Amino acid sequence: MSSTRDIDKLIEMMARLPGLGPRSARRAVLQMIRKRGQLLAPLADQMAKVAASARECLNCGNIGTEDVCDICLSEKRATGEICVVQDVSDLWAMERGGAFSGRYHVLGGTLSALDDIGPEDIRIPQLVARINNEGVTEVILALNATVDGQTTAHYIADQLEGRVRITSLAQGVPIGGELDYLDDGTISAALKARRSI
Amino acid sequence: MSSTRDIDKLIEMMARLPGLGPRSARRAVLQMIRKRGQLLAPLADQMAKVAASARECLNCGNIGTEDVCDICLSEKRATGEICVVQDVSDLWAMERGGAFSGRYHVLGGTLSALDDIGPEDIRIPQLVARINNEGVTEVILALNATVDGQTTAHYIADQLEGRVRITSLAQGVPIGGELDYLDDGTISAALKARRSI
Ligand SMILES: [Zn+2]
Ligand SMILES: [Zn+2]
Numbered sequence: 445m446s447s448t449r450d451i452d453k454l455i456e457m458m459a460r461l462p463g464l465g466p467r468s469a470r471r472a473v474l475q476m477i478r479k480r481g482q483l484l485a486p487l488a489d490q491m492a493k494v495a496a497s498a499r500e501c502l503n504c505g506n507i508g509t510e511d512v513c514d515i516c517l518s519e520k521r522a523t524g525e526i527c528v529v530q531d532v533s534d535l536w537a538m539e540r541g542g543a544f545s546g547r548y549h550v551l552g553g554t555l556s557a558l559d560d561i562g563p564e565d566i567r568i569p570q571l572v573a574r575i576n577n578e579g580v581t582e583v584i585l586a587l588n589a590t591v592d593g594q595t596t597a598h599y600i601a602d603q604l605e606g607r608v609r610i611t612s613l614a615q616g617v618p619i620g621g622e623l624d625y626l627d628d629g630t631i632s633a634a635l636k637a638r639r640s641i
Numbered sequence: 642m643s644s645t646r647d648i649d650k651l652i653e654m655m656a657r658l659p660g661l662g663p664r665s666a667r668r669a670v671l672q673m674i675r676k677r678g679q680l681l682a683p684l685a686d687q688m689a690k691v692a693a694s695a696r697e698c699l700n701c702g703n704i705g706t707e708d709v710c711d712i713c714l715s716e717k718r719a720t721g722e723i724c725v726v727q728d729v730s731d732l733w734a735m736e737r738g739g740a741f742s743g744r745y746h747v748l749g750g751t752l753s754a755l756d757d758i759g760p761e762d763i764r765i766p767q768l769v770a771r772i773n774n775e776g777v778t779e780v781i782l783a784l785n786a787t788v789d790g791q792t793t794a795h796y797i798a799d800q801l802e803g804r805v806r807i808t809s810l811a812q813g814v815p816i817g818g819e820l821d822y823l824d825d826g827t828i829s830a831a832l833k834a835r836r837s838i
Contacts, residue, residue, distance in 0.1 A: 448705050451695060454687045460680070462672050463665030467821075472658040474730055476688070477695045477704055483657070484692040490651045491673070491685035498648060498674045498681075507674055508645050533671055624664075 451477070503574070505550030505567055507532050521547050524581035526574065528600060530554060530588055533624045538586060541631035546584075549574065554592035555599055568600060575607055582609040584638060588622050611638040648674070700771070702747030702764055704729050718744050721778035723771065725797060727751060727785055730821045735783060738828035743781075746771065751789035752796055765797060772804055779806040781835060785819050808835040 451473065459469035476484040500506070501513035508514060515521050525546030529535050535548050551566040563569065574580060583604055587593035601610050613635060648670065656666035673681040697703070698710035705711060712718050722743030726732050732745050748763040760766065771777060780801055784790035798807050810832060 448711060450687065450690050450706055451704065454684075454691050457680075457684050457687055461669040463661065463668055468660035470730065470733060471660055473691075474704070474728075475659050477691065480692045480695055483654075484688055484695075487651075487654050488685050488688035488692055490647065490654055491681055491688065493647050494651050494670075494674065495677045495681040495685055498677055507648065507671070509647055514645060531671075533667065536667060 501550075503570075504548050505532070505552055506535055506548055515547055521545065522578065523547075524579060525584060526571070526578070526580050526582070527584040527586050528571065529586050530593060530596075531624075534586065534588075537624045537626065537628075537631060538635075541628045541635065543632035543635045544584075546582075547578070551587075551596065554587070554590075554596040556592055563599065563603075566596070568603065571600065572603060575604065580608055582611060584635070585610065585612040586635075587612075590622070613638055698747075700767075701745050702729070702749055703732055703745055712744055718742065719775065720744075721776060722781060723768070723775070723777050723779075724781045724783050725768065726783050727790060727793075728821075731783065731785075734821045734823065734825075734828060735832075738825045738832065740829035740832045741781075743779075744775070748784075748793070751784070751787075751793040753789055760796065760800075763793070765800065768797070769800060772801065777805055779808060781832070782807065782809040783832075784809075787819070810835055 455466070455469045455473045458464055458472055459466045461469075464472065476487065494509075497509040498507060499509070499511065501508055501516055502511050503516040504513060506513040506515060510517075523546040525544075526549050527535075527538060527544055527546060528549045528551065529538065530551050530553065532550055535550055538544050538548070549567065549571045551568070551571075553561055553566045555561055555563065555566065571583075575583070583600070585597040585600060587597045597612060604610055613631075652663070652666045652670045655661055655669055656663045658666075661669065673684065691706075694706040695704060696706070696708065698705055698713055699708050700713040701710060703710040703712060707714075720743040722741075723746050724732075724735060724741055724743060725746045725748065726735065727748050727750065729747055732747055735741050735745070746764065746768045748765070750758055750763045752758055752760065752763065768780075772780075780797070782794040782797060784794045794809060801807055810828075
């Protein structure tokens with residue numbers, strides 16, 4: 445069926461996105477085609493716009509549309525606090541909670557001897573450099589309560605010991621839990637009840 | 642956060658697709674941005690291509706990229722059999738089954754007194770016209786085993802009585818079941834065991 449090849453290809457591409465399989469990709473594409481004027485064409489435009497402009501913040505690793513992200517540029521966010529997270533999705537989860545007013549440092553992963561991921565692979569040297577550059581007084585380790593997350597937290601705490609206050613999210617983060625799956629209220633509560641390591 | 646507005650807008654648009662919610666839209670967009678060269682830009686291109694070319698077949702209601710779809714254009718599919726389905730997703734499900742070699746007629750809905758949907762709203766006059774035009778000998782009613790689907794099937798059977806052989810999918814379609822959720826083997830079996838009404 446040569447003339448439907450473009451539609452089949454779109455379904456295949458959609459099916460590769462996380463959370464979508466072949467069936468939901470077919471349903472989504474059919475829905476988009478039915479509303480191609482209001483839905484498919486604007487979505488294509490928006491994707492092209494984001495594909496052309498999205499990039500990682502050179503300072504913190506957050507995703508934005510400029511070399512340095514809004515949060516790093518905002519003087520209001522220069523509170524002396526840096527919240528260290530594993531992924532941008534965790535940063536988004538923190539921002540939805542709305543309880544944190546400082547800046548972030550996105551590692552993009554965790555230390556892992558098994559996968560040969562060392563400190564320089566997850567932007568730890570950049571974090572250490574930011575402590576002086578930005579007059580940081582507190583580093584909040586908001587890493588997942590997994591083995592790799594906690595190993596990484598301990599490593600960072602060792603590196604920064606004696607230079608800044610180091611805290612971690614405490615109350616409310618379940619054992620083995622991932623930040624992005626928590627409700628916003630839980631994240632706020634965990635932030636407020638943070639403790640020194 | 643003005644510079645992430647484009648990313649937020651993309652997430653909102655993705656979240657409106659069937660099968661995706663806010664969380665899966667965020668994960669999908671994050672994944673697309675991480676792989677923006679291989680994933681986001683090509684997906685945007687493909688969507689734009691489909692948005693510009695996708696249309697309903699003027700003959701059968703199938704979706705394709707020309708005024709008349711591949712199946713209607715193919716002489717191989719002129720078997721004298723027309724399979725009547727509710728939606729394009731059902732046509733796709735039949736094609737995946739691979740057991741049907743004739744043509745289709747996509748109603749785009751079912752009769753519904755409640756919603757004031759009559760025969761002319763679901764392309765039934767066009768189906769009647771095709772019986773003569775295309776030398777049709779058998780109409781296979783492959784409608785969902787729901788009340789509205791069966792009401793529609795009976796109405797069409799009444800309209801065509803005495804003019805062609807009328808059959809329906811039989812064995813294998815569960816009561817209340819929808820075609821698009823059946824596995825391909827079940828659809829093939831139901832087609833092979835079809836019975837006269
Ligand atoms: Zn930044
Ligand atoms: Zn057609």
